[in-house]
Amino acid sequence: MELIATLKLIEIGDEIEVLSTDKGTAADVPEWVAKVGHEMVEVVDHGDHWSVVVRKAK
Amino acid sequence: MGNRILIVGGGLAGTIIANGLCRQLGTQLRKGDISITMLGTSDKHLYQPGLLYVPFGKIRETELFRDQRKVLDKRVPYHIDPATNIDVDAKKVTTQSGKVHEYDYLVIATGSRLMLQNIPGMEEGAHWFYDLDGARKMRDALNEFDGGKIIVNVNVPHKCPVAPLEITFMLYDYLASKGVMDKTEITYTYPIGRLHALEPLAEWAKPAMDQNGIKYETFFNTKEVDPAAKTITSEEGETLDYDLLVTIPPHNGAEVITDSGLGDGGWVPTDRNKLLREGSSDVFVCGDTTNIPISKAGSTAHFEADTIVDNLVSLMTEGRWARDYDGKVFCFVETGMSTGTYVWFNYTTPPNPGAPSQMIHWFKLAYNRLYWLSARGLL
Ligand SMILES: Cc1cc2nc3c(=O)[nH]c(=O)nc-3n(C[C@H](O)[C@H](O)[C@H](O)COP(=O)(O)OP(=O)(O)OC[C@H]3O[C@@H](n4cnc5c(N)ncnc54)[C@H](O)[C@@H]3O)c2cc1C
Numbered sequence: 001m002e003l004i005a006t007l008k009l010i011e012i013g014d015e016i017e018v019l020s021t022d023k024g025t026a027a028d029v030p031e032w033v034a035k036v037g038h039e040m041v042e043v044v045d046h047g048d049h050w051s052v053v054v055r056k057a058k
Numbered sequence: 059m060g061n062r063i064l065i066v067g068g069g070l071a072g073t074i075i076a077n078g079l080c081r082q083l084g085t086q087l088r089k090g091d092i093s094i095t096m097l098g099t100s101d102k103h104l105y106q107p108g109l110l111y112v113p114f115g116k117i118r119e120t121e122l123f124r125d126q127r128k129v130l131d132k133r134v135p136y137h138i139d140p141a142t143n144i145d146v147d148a149k150k151v152t153t154q155s156g157k158v159h160e161y162d163y164l165v166i167a168t169g170s171r172l173m174l175q176n177i178p179g180m181e182e183g184a185h186w187f188y189d190l191d192g193a194r195k196m197r198d199a200l201n202e203f204d205g206g207k208i209i210v211n212v213n214v215p216h217k218c219p220v221a222p223l224e225i226t227f228m229l230y231d232y233l234a235s236k237g238v239m240d241k242t243e244i245t246y247t248y249p250i251g252r253l254h255a256l257e258p259l260a261e262w263a264k265p266a267m268d269q270n271g272i273k274y275e276t277f278f279n280t281k282e283v284d285p286a287a288k289t290i291t292s293e294e295g296e297t298l299d300y301d302l303l304v305t306i307p308p309h310n311g312a313e314v315i316t317d318s319g320l321g322d323g324g325w326v327p328t329d330r331n332k333l334l335r336e337g338s339s340d341v342f343v344c345g346d347t348t349n350i351p352i353s354k355a356g357s358t359a360h361f362e363a364d365t366i367v368d369n370l371v372s373l374m375t376e377g378r379w380a381r382d383y384d385g386k387v388f389c390f391v392e393t394g395m396s397t398g399t400y401v402w403f404n405y406t407t408p409p410n411p412g413a414p415s416q417m418i419h420w421f422k423l424a425y426n427r428l429y430w431l432s433a434r435g436l437l
Contacts (some may be wrong), residue, residue, distance in 0.1 A: 001255045002351045004279060005215040005308075008176075009322045028251045035277055035294050 003029065007038065007056050015041055018052045026050040060162030061092045061374065064151060065134075066141045066314075067167035068098030068126050070106075070433060071345030071359035075165055077435035078367035080131040083374070087133050092374065094134045097141050097153060103129045104190070105429050106217075107356060110224060110392070112193035113200055114232050117426075122190065129433050141168075144318040146341050163340050163370060166326060167363075168312035170217050170346035170354060176308050177213070183285030184211070184305040187225065199302060200232065205241025206301030208233075211290060212248050213280055213308040217346050217354035220401075222246070222306045223254065223263055224392040229304070230270050231395040243271075245298060247278035247290075256353075256409045259391075259401060266393070280305075309354070311347045325349035330405070331382040333366055342366045350385075352405075357388040360432060390422035398422045 003018050010016060018025065026043050029052045033040050041053035063079065065072045076096055086092040103126045111117035130136055143152040144166070151159045172188055174181040187193040208229065212222045226246050233239045246253070246267065252260040253267070253274060267274055279293040283303065291297045310316075311324020320326050320335070327336040328348040335341040344366055345359035352358060361383065368380040385405030391414075392398050398419035403409035412418070 001214050001250060004249050005323070008308075022257075024257065031251060032277055036279065 003052075003054065004032075007054070010056055012056050012058065015053055015055045018054070019049055020052065021049045023050065026052060029054065061086075062161050063092065063094045063163045063165065063370065064159050064161035065094065065096045065165040065167060066144065066151060067165075067169060067312075067345075067347075068096050068100075068103065068130065068136065069167060069169045069345065069359075070356050071169070071363050072096060072098070072165065072167035073103065073126075073129055073433045074360055074363035074435055075167065075344060075366055075370075076134045077131045077433075078363065079370060080133050081435060082367065082371045086375075095159060096130065096134050096136045097151065097159070098126060098136060098138055099140045101126055101138055103433065105426070106188075107429070108426060109187050109190065109193045110221060110228070112190070113187050113196040113225075114228060114395075115197060119190070124430060129430065131434075141314045142317065144314060144320060146318075146320070146335065146338055149340070161340075163342070163374075165342045165344060165366065165370075166315070166320075166335070166347060167344045167359075168314060168324075168347050170215075170309040170311055170324070171313075172307045173310050174305075174307045176310075177280050177282060179283030179285050180280070180305060180307065183283035183288070183290070184303040184307075186305050186307055188216075188221075188307060196304065200229075203233075203238070203302055205238045206243075207299055208242060208244045208302045208304065209290060209298055209300040210244065210246045211278070211280060211303060211305045212246070213306055214249050215354065216306050216309050218389075219255065219353040219355060220259070220389050220391045222248075223259065225304065225306075226272060227266070227270075227394045228392060230272060235395070243273065245273040245275060247275045247280075247292070247298070249277070249279045251276050256401065256403070258409050258411055262399075262411050309346075315347060321349060330385065332369070332379070333362055333383055342370070352385055353387045353389070355387055355389055356429075357386075361386045361388075390418065390425060392419065392422060394419075 038057045039055040044051045102123045108122045139153040185196040253263040254260040315324040326343045328343040346354040365383040372380040388402040393414040397414040399414040401409040401411045
């Protein structure tokens with residue numbers, strides 16, 4: 001949710017990183033990003049949390 | 059440290075803080091060692107959760123308002139003179155009338171505002187209940203409604219995380235009792251891949267919607283509304299027809315926040331435990347306007363305010379911190395016109411809604427009356 005809201009505020013080409021303890025986020029975000037047409041940069045499992053990086057593409 | 063406290067915003071958060079400080083700092087206030095001043099936008103205090111009942115004609119408009127002067131402790135001067143610039147380096151707040159207020163401690167509690175204008179066609183094509191004017195128009199539209207397609211469209215970010223589900227189930231009950239539900243189709247749209255950001259609420263909502271034949275579209279981020287064609291289109295490429303569109307508009311923080319360069323979208327970067335503005339040691343942030351990724355709700359504002367009161371009093375009288383905010387949020391959830399449930403959670407405990415019951419619905423209705431006590435800091 002914060003990701004969607006933040007993407008509206010940044011410029012095209014900017015990247016944002018979401019840190020989440022919720023595994024669901026790591027799965028949901030790539031699915032949504034693909035659907036809307038932004039770009040996934042990476043998803044990293046840090047053990048106690050996930051880091052998900054998205055680039056705004058439009 | 060000096061002794062002038064300035065509170066910007068006289069909504070729920072600002073009012074609870076002002077009243078709480080007065081109760082704990084009575085002696086200092088009497089002697090004139092400490093001063094508390096509030097800046098606001100209106101002489102009336104609006105009970106926002108009551109707006110949910112307006113479209114169904116279930117609350118009198120006079121019950122929604124109290125005089126701010128009566129809700130706020132007498133010892134706090136209240137200026138209806140909105141802040142136009144907050145300068146955290148010079149420790150000064152400038153107002154619409156051109157006054158400059160210097161402070162030693164600042165509390166920013168300017169809430170959030172509706173941004174219908176962020177979605178093309180929304181203002182013309184949709185109904186909403188997040189402000190009084192919108193709620194009145196929605197009441198008229200529901201009065202006339204005798205069947206067709208209703209869309210409940212949720213945008214982010216927005217305050218009161220449960221209102222979108224509440225309005226959906228209340229619409230269902232209202233239309234069923236009006237006898238038009240058999241000619242009506244309700245579709246609920248949500249931006250992420252499930253029915254609610256809080257997973258347990260999403261899991262609870264799905265069977266409840268299925269059972270009542272309420273349809274849903276997930277991954278629906280609104281791109282535009284065509285008021286003439288009566289369609290709504292998502293960023294994901296879905297277009298839906300509607301006869302009545304009910305939207306939960308996206309929100310931003312107050313204009314003064316962006317104008318003062320204190321945070322994109324009007325959300326102030328805030329330490330989630332101390333509730334201090336990041337980079338400041340004398341600026342507290344409370345309620346909807348923080349950027350903390352938890353629900354923007356009255357209960358959040360209330361629990362945060364209690365923490366800030368305790369810390370400010372300790373800092374001013376003993377030079378130490380009293381406690382951290384633990385992320386606590388509590389929400390009553392109306393699950394129809396006569397049943398309700400509740401959820402609570404904090405930074406470490408996930409939410410878990412109980413089974414809906416009539417008793418909890420009555421609790422919520424009772425709470426609607428108790429709000430004024432809680433704003434006054436008596437609860
Ligand atoms: C329909 C609806 C239903 C809701 N239901 C619930 C519920 O059931 N439970 C729940 O917990 N929460 C609910 N909420 C949410 C709750 O009302 C808010 O989260 C809460 O009011 C936030 O408190 P706040 O003090 O941060 O903001 P607000 O109470 O909105 O106060 C902010 C104040 O700041 C003032 N202000 C803005 N800019 C300036 C400026 N430049 N200078 C001075 N003052 C300024 C505004 O005028 C306003 O008075 C609901 C909200 C709505 C709209």
